[in-house]
Amino acid sequence: MVRPAAGAAGVASNPKRSDPAADLHPPPGERSVAAEPVIRTEDLVRVYTMGEVEVRALDGVSLVVGPGEFVAVMGASGSGKSTFMNIIGCLDRPTSGSYSLDGVDVSGLDRDARAEIRNGKIGFVFQSFNLLARTTALENVELPLIYASNGHVAADRAARAMRCLADVGLSGREHHLPSQLSGGQQQRVAIARALINDPKLMLADEPTGNLDTKTSEEVMAVFQKLNDQGKTVVLITHEPDIAEYARRIVVFRDGRVVEDRPSEQRRAASAERPTA
Amino acid sequence: MKFLTILKVGLKAIARNKMRSALTALGIIIGVACVIAMIGVGKGSQAAIQSQISALGTNFLMVFPGVSTQSGARIFTGESTLTEDDVAAVKAECPSVAYVSPMSRSAGQVVYGNLNWGTSVQGVGVEWPFIRSWNTSDGVFFGDSEVRSASKVCVLGSTVATSLFGDQSPVGATVRIKNFPFRVIGVLETKGGSTVGQDQDDTVVAPYTTVMRLLKGKNKIDMFMASAVSQAAVSQAQTEIESLLRQRHRLMPGQDSDFMIRSQQEIAQTADQTSHTLSLLLASAASISLLVGGIGIMNIMLVSVTERTREIGIRMAIGAKGRDILTQFLVEALTLSVAGGLIGIVLGVGASRFLAWKAHWSIALPPESILLAFGFSAAIGVFFGFYPAQKASRLDPIEALRYE
Numbered sequence: 001m002v003r004p005a006a007g008a009a010g011v012a013s014n015p016k017r018s019d020p021a022a023d024l025h026p027p028p029g030e031r032s033v034a035a036e037p038v039i040r041t042e043d044l045v046r047v048y049t050m051g052e053v054e055v056r057a058l059d060g061v062s063l064v065v066g067p068g069e070f071v072a073v074m075g076a077s078g079s080g081k082s083t084f085m086n087i088i089g090c091l092d093r094p095t096s097g098s099y100s101l102d103g104v105d106v107s108g109l110d111r112d113a114r115a116e117i118r119n120g121k122i123g124f125v126f127q128s129f130n131l132l133a134r135t136t137a138l139e140n141v142e143l144p145l146i147y148a149s150n151g152h153v154a155a156d157r158a159a160r161a162m163r164c165l166a167d168v169g170l171s172g173r174e175h176h177l178p179s180q181l182s183g184g185q186q187q188r189v190a191i192a193r194a195l196i197n198d199p200k201l202m203l204a205d206e207p208t209g210n211l212d213t214k215t216s217e218e219v220m221a222v223f224q225k226l227n228d229q230g231k232t233v234v235l236i237t238h239e240p241d242i243a244e245y246a247r248r249i250v251v252f253r254d255g256r257v258v259e260d261r262p263s264e265q266r267r268a269a270s271a272e273r274p275t276a
Numbered sequence: 277m278k279f280l281t282i283l284k285v286g287l288k289a290i291a292r293n294k295m296r297s298a299l300t301a302l303g304i305i306i307g308v309a310c311v312i313a314m315i316g317v318g319k320g321s322q323a324a325i326q327s328q329i330s331a332l333g334t335n336f337l338m339v340f341p342g343v344s345t346q347s348g349a350r351i352f353t354g355e356s357t358l359t360e361d362d363v364a365a366v367k368a369e370c371p372s373v374a375y376v377s378p379m380s381r382s383a384g385q386v387v388y389g390n391l392n393w394g395t396s397v398q399g400v401g402v403e404w405p406f407i408r409s410w411n412t413s414d415g416v417f418f419g420d421s422e423v424r425s426a427s428k429v430c431v432l433g434s435t436v437a438t439s440l441f442g443d444q445s446p447v448g449a450t451v452r453i454k455n456f457p458f459r460v461i462g463v464l465e466t467k468g469g470s471t472v473g474q475d476q477d478d479t480v481v482a483p484y485t486t487v488m489r490l491l492k493g494k495n496k497i498d499m500f501m502a503s504a505v506s507q508a509a510v511s512q513a514q515t516e517i518e519s520l521l522r523q524r525h526r527l528m529p530g531q532d533s534d535f536m537i538r539s540q541q542e543i544a545q546t547a548d549q550t551s552h553t554l555s556l557l558l559a560s561a562a563s564i565s566l567l568v569g570g571i572g573i574m575n576i577m578l579v580s581v582t583e584r585t586r587e588i589g590i591r592m593a594i595g596a597k598g599r600d601i602l603t604q605f606l607v608e609a610l611t612l613s614v615a616g617g618l619i620g621i622v623l624g625v626g627a628s629r630f631l632a633w634k635a636h637w638s639i640a641l642p643p644e645s646i647l648l649a650f651g652f653s654a655a656i657g658v659f660f661g662f663y664p665a666q667k668a669s670r671l672d673p674i675e676a677l678r679y680e
Contacts, residue, residue: 091593091674112597119595130590130677134292146281147595154281193594 036103038201038232039065039088044097046083046255057083058094059255065234067200070227072235072243072263075252082205084252085236089122089203090114102200119147123194127206129186131178131193138174141165141192148197164192168222184215191222202226202233208242220245224268241267282600286607289580297612300576304616304656305623307566308649312624314562315645317637318555320628324638325547328468335510336407336503339366339517340536356496357534362524363401363500369520372513374505377401378497380488384454386432386480388440395436397453397480399487400501407503415447415462418483426485431462435477454491458482510539563652569616570656577609577664588668589676602669609661610654617653621646 046058057080065071075081086092087099090106091114099107106117118124131140141161165174168188178186187207194202204223208216224245227233235246243249244267251259290297341358360378367376380399385392404410405417414437418429430453437446446460458480467476488494504513514537521535581588588601625641632639 086674089593112599115592115595115597118593124593126593126677130586130593132587132590143591144594146278146285147591147597147600197595 035067037064037066037100038069038102039063039234040100041088041094042098044084044087044094044099046080046087046092047095056255058087058097060097061252061255061257062097063250063257063260065232067232068227068230070223070233070235070245070247072237072246072249073252074237074240074243074249076238078254079252080255081236081238081252083255085203085205085234088201088234089124090117115147116149119144119149120197121200123191123197123199123202125187125190125194125202125204125207127209129178129183129190129210131186131189133178136175136177137165137170137181137189137192138162140178140189141196143193144197160196161192164195165189167195168192182215183211184218187211187215187219188222191219191226195226200232202231203236204233205236206238207235208237208239216242220267278600279603282603283607286604287611289584289604289608290611293580296576300572301612301616301619303569303572304566304613304653305569305620307562307569308617308620308653309624309627310562310565311559311649311652312621312641312646313627313631314558315555315649316624316628316639316641317631318551318558319640319642319645320632320638322548322551322555323640325551326544335505335507336501336540337510337514337517338499338501338538338540339521340499340538342534356494356498357525358497358500358521360497362521363497365524366500366502366517366520370502370513370516372504372509372516373502375403375406376500376502377404377407378484378500380484380492380494380498382454382487382491384491386436386440387452388446388449391440393436393439395433395478395480397430397482397487397491399482399484399491401484404481404501407501410467411465412462413465414445415460417462423483423485426483426489428456428458428482428486428490429461430458430480430482431464432460433464433477433479433481434466435475436480437463453480453482456490510541514539566652566656570613570660573609573612573657574660574664576612577605577661578667580608581605581664581668584668585671585676585679588671589673589679592671592673593677598669601671602665605665605668606658606661609665610657613653613657613661614650617650620653621649624649 041061041063044058044061044063045056048055048057059080061080061084073081073084083092087094087107088101090101090109093109093114094107097107098105101117102121106114109117124130131137132143138158138161141164142157145157145160162171162174165171168191170185170188170192173181173185173189176185178189181189187210191202191207202223207223208219211219220242223233223235227247233246235243237243244263246263247266249259249261249263250257339358341356363376363378366373377400379401382397382399383395384397385394386397402418402420402423405412411417412431413434415431417431418427421427422429430451432440432446432451440446440451441449446463449460450457451460452458464477464479464481484497488497502513502517504510518533518537522533525534527533588596591601625646628639628641631637
């Protein structure tokens, strides 16, 4: 496993973490698959047809992500990492190949079935937060429960949303509108929203892209904390030093995985609670 | 539970854009109000016509002269083939006929002092008040002797009386009709507008003999009226008059009659049909404004879908299905149209009441027309809201999330 130089300088100031858990994430070749993997893709291909030109955004991606992993998917723009995220996020379907989420093949599901999967098993965090404007933090966090097929009573919804907001350190901000919150706080509301259905997979697409360094660190600390609690997190980013917060780094280029290695010098975000 | 929550989401979106929602609903409000008011006016005039006709007496017949067949073509010659003797014979020999009144019609200026009033002058017989169920409110009606001697007496309709005499009683005064002096002996009760909107009180009634000989210089009556003993006897009376007159006019079987009998029922049917057509016309004109209101809803819903593309993307990403989004936007459209419909009903009923009070139009507001307008507005919400809602529900979440 070749360790690239990228990120090494950025990590210098942070205490290196000799993570005992790293032993649980051996290099891909030796990974044990005793537990059902959260993500298993086999020869995933996605072809976009633009006029007469065919673009192979994904060109045979096979990847396994086990429960409790924290994987950073890296790559330049056009590398296929966004297409990969859309497919593993059940927003899109592969042209060929198979994708099993939590042991269930979801690559052939129709729109409504995928919506149900997204609602129950996946928590999205986006670069631009994607909170509903003029809707309180609490209501934003409750939103996925509205569409849950089992249905939730309003009081139950509010209680769960409060707990999730507390988990991301936003107690007391329940009734603030997104416009009254800072970028970091908005992103933490988005994380709380992603958490509310207790998803199998947290999928973060450039979650720090709109944030400054300090706030980025706070947000990444939340992801690390969630991962420490056992959540499987897949982080899409093009910033090497953000990727260093993960335990495993997968690099995409031209629609293929060109590198898959543990993050040896894993950054630990400041241990203290992020300040509001 | 889920539906209720999505309903709330739709309602919140409406509440957020208050001005826009109000203006959109206004289209429906105006449409529904127009439909209600126009149906009210139409139905009202229909009811008014019916009540006037029955007040007029549905048991009277009018006998017109002068239909003759010349070389196969039936034409109204205008030449009177009816005589006073025919009228007397009908009265005497037709058992189903209660009253008869020869008629001679003219028109002219009625002058009193320095005031004058152009009106119709009806020459009638003494039984005319019974046929029309129209009594005098002041003074008396003329009798047989005035008719026989062709006296220059007259009874004024209330409009003419008010125009020439104001509040004073005209009884005993002398007015000039076509320069002949007539003594006013009575004033008729106020009857109001006729089926065709004509002021029935704008008339002067005089003995038919006087009108016929003095004012028109003729010896023949224009037509006559007859009333049947009861409403049920109308057609019987019609048959009796027809056979009697054919006999008196020596018409062979198979030959066309040289007169024409119209019953009030036929007239009523015609008038009813006319007003029915009128209400249909009014309602369809109003429906167009409702349609325009519906297009307004569709327009604003399309705008709303476009500007909320990102919101739709977010909702879909976190698990909203196509039909959840469809429901949300349909609820919005439906709420706008139904709220507009309800306000429109209130306004429409108000406008109808206002017209009834201010313009003295007769207004009828059948509950089924209100239900119809309400149902129609809801249907418009679904119809015009469906396309934008469906458009929203079919958005691709990836594209929608990227939308700026």
